[in-house]
Amino acid sequence: MTDNKKSVSATLAAATCSLLGSAPTAPVQAQEEPNWDFNTALLYYGEDNDRVQDLSLNILGKRYFIDDRSLTLGLTVDTLTGATPTGAIRQGVPQTFTRPSGSSAYTIPANELPLDDTFKDTRAAVSVGWEQPLGRLWKTSVGFSGSFEYDYTHVGLNGSLSRDFNQRNTTLSGGLAIAHDTWDPVGGTPVPFAPMLDVGDTGNKTGGETKDVIDAVIGVTQVISRQLIVQLNYSFSNSTGYLTDPYKFLSLVDGTTGETITRVPAPGVEGPSHEFRFESRPDDRTKHSLYTQAKYYMGGKVLDASYRYMTDDWEIDSHTLDLRLRWPIGEKSFLEPHLRFYTQSEADFYTISLVDGAELPAFASADYRLGDFDAITAGLKYGWTTRGGNEMSVRAELYRQTGSIPGDLLIGNQVGRETYPDLDAIILQFSYRFSR
Amino acid sequence: MQGRAPAREVSVEAGQDCLVGHFAAMASPCEILIEADAHDEALRLARIAADEAWRVEDKFSRYRPGNIVARINASRAEAVEVDDETAALLDFAATLHALSDGRFDITSGVLREVWTFDGSDRLPEPQAVSAVLRRVGWDRVTWRRPFFTLQAGMQVDLGGIGKEYAVDRVAGMLREATTCSALVNFGGDLAVTRAPQERRAWRVGIEPVSADEGRSETVLEIESGALATSGDSRRFLIKDGVRYSHILDPRSGWPVEGAPRSVTVAADTCTQAGMLSTLAMLEGYNAEAFLDGEGVKYWCRR
Secondary structure (H helix, E strand, O other), rough: OOOOOHHHHHHHHHHHHHHHHHOOOOOOEEEEEOEEEEEEEEEEEEOOOOEEEEEEEEEEEEEEEHHEEEEEEEEEEEEEOOOEEEEOOOOOOOOOEEEOOOOOOOOOOOOOOOOOOEEEEEEEEEEEEEEEEEEEEEEEEEEEEEOOHHHHEEEEEEEEEEEEEEEOOOEEEEEEEEEEEEEEEOOOOOOOOEEOOOOOOOOOOOOOOOEEEEEEEEEEEEEEOOOEEEEEEEEEEEEEEOOOOOEEEEEEOOOOOEEEOOOOOOOOOOOOOOOEEEEEEOEEEEEEEEEEEEEEEEEEEEEEEEEEEEEOOOEEEEEEEEEEEEEEEEEOOEEEEEEEEEOOOOOEOOOOEEEEEOOOOEEOOHHHHHOEEEEEEEEEEEEEEOOOOOOOEEEEEEEEEEOOOHHHHHHHHHHHOOOOOOOOEEEEEEEEEEEE | OOOOOOOOOOOEEOOOOOOOEEEEEOOOEEEEEEEOOHHHHHHHHHHHHHHHHHHHHHHHHHOOOOOEEEEEEOOOOOEEEOHHHHHHHHHHHHHHHHHHHHHHHHHOHHHOOOOOOOOOOOOOOHHHHHHHHHHHHHHOOOEEEOEEEOOOOOOOOOOOHHHHHHHHHHHHHHHHOOOOOOEEEEOOOEEEEEOOOOOOEEEEEEEOOOHHOOOOOOEEEEEEEEEEEEEEEEEEEEEEOEEOOOOOEOOEEEOOOOOEEEEEEEEHHHHHHHHHHHHHHHHHHHHHHHHHHHHHHHHEEE
């Protein structure tokens, strides 16, 4: 070759330019297709007052094949610790409870909200998905999901189909998912409304229980202009089987004072100091929801706004408004503020306590998650592209949940003492996306 | 640029998220992948591409009687006046010859009189090679634009430039003719007209050297620019365990030693990519070192 090897490319470029009578319009951008695209995230969720803390690691790998086919494999491992409200009300005296395992008891000081601090779990979840086009306008996907905890197992199958219309400006899509979940709680599944018994007495427990869920969604995505894309989805969900939370219960109270009925454990054994009844929920739940989302591109910034309305036959109605604004900073990084507002009404069988001597309702739960509450999430995400072309981001969010108990659910001394167990939580996330 | 010309037909069919125009030119299957939805539009663009490919083929193929190459090859040392486009190609060939220290030579085609790469062990006699070599060499021609003079017995062959040149010409015309992104692919030498909208990049497979090798296809993503591949997957000779590639060094008349089986290069234009991959093949054992030194992106198979 010539003396200066670097000059070959340069001379060739100049010669090509005069041969073609024009300079290249854009520099070459070609690379070997990444075999795997990995999305990894470490997420911390922590509630105040030593309530739930969750640390989860998420790895999602996507392998691309020729012709836009792809395989997705997901793995999530998370550990949960901390205490959570049991459903029992406060008392002016200490209260003793039998642990869910039935093997020991714990005592809550006077005037404190009873929390179960045995809440500790490790969960592993896996997912496998396959996506591919069917001809030019159709796209399909199928997937499997499974998650495993020592007391809960979930397996599910899902599939979707979409078709483009109108020069790809309109996409109609439909999806279906079925799941089969199995509860195998420590110490057995409580019989609905069964009393909490002394340590060692399992007369109120049965074996495992199951739940089946069918979810269906249909949606349309429409490109309105170069700046605006909107989406509208309707989804339907039906759950049947054991929908009760085996770790939640209610206090059995005096119909006038509202104080929990006391009891005495059998001689020589530990046991509940008061009367508690395990909760009972319907074995069927049907939800309908409408979801609409708009993405608006404005000179590099992207506004992503969505709203969801959900209603179900447990009489819970909820509204969610979610706003994100992606704001580029230079070419390689961005800031994304996030605001989310959520509000829901309580389930028709949500209550605070059961009245001693009165006829039992068909269903009852004092689970605060079925109550009337509002939540707000405010956060900020900062993302950047590394020198190697990988993407990193950090996100910090504050979550505040505040609720109220309808006045007609409070009896006697409960008025002024029982309040909705508000919570504050922080969410921290670190994400890293890379290809290999 | 050899063999019987297939029927000159253009067809369009649906591809993966695009429409694909098909035709045959320059002894290669040619395809134009277009991000258009309307069949008529795709056909219009594919016809523009095919017409230009056929024009370049008719004008510069050494198999077409009466064209400029045929006139030069039949000129018997008479000066031939050439048009501007031919002159530009000859200038380019001159530059390449100088750049490659004589390894790239459009007069080397006559070596095929003694070399037939059919996978057999039939090597030519060294004397026969030496005899033919006397009719090879850009140094022996006289090129004073617009007059080209070729010695009797010599031949020029623009086949080493023509396909890549045609790809770039077609890409330029489609860039003018549509705002849609198109991928122009003439038998593996290809260029993108503009960045695609409906996908991250056009996806292109590089074939394994041979099917029984058990290696999977490498998939490349190309957003802009061009790719070209030089290779000898099917054209070679084997004698006494030595594999002779069809890449001949016009200075010796013998195959280049240690040439990779195939070299794919990415560059701004298909012409640049094609010349870099050809020059790399001509470097033989030093192919990768040469490409590394040039700082270009490449995929080499040995």
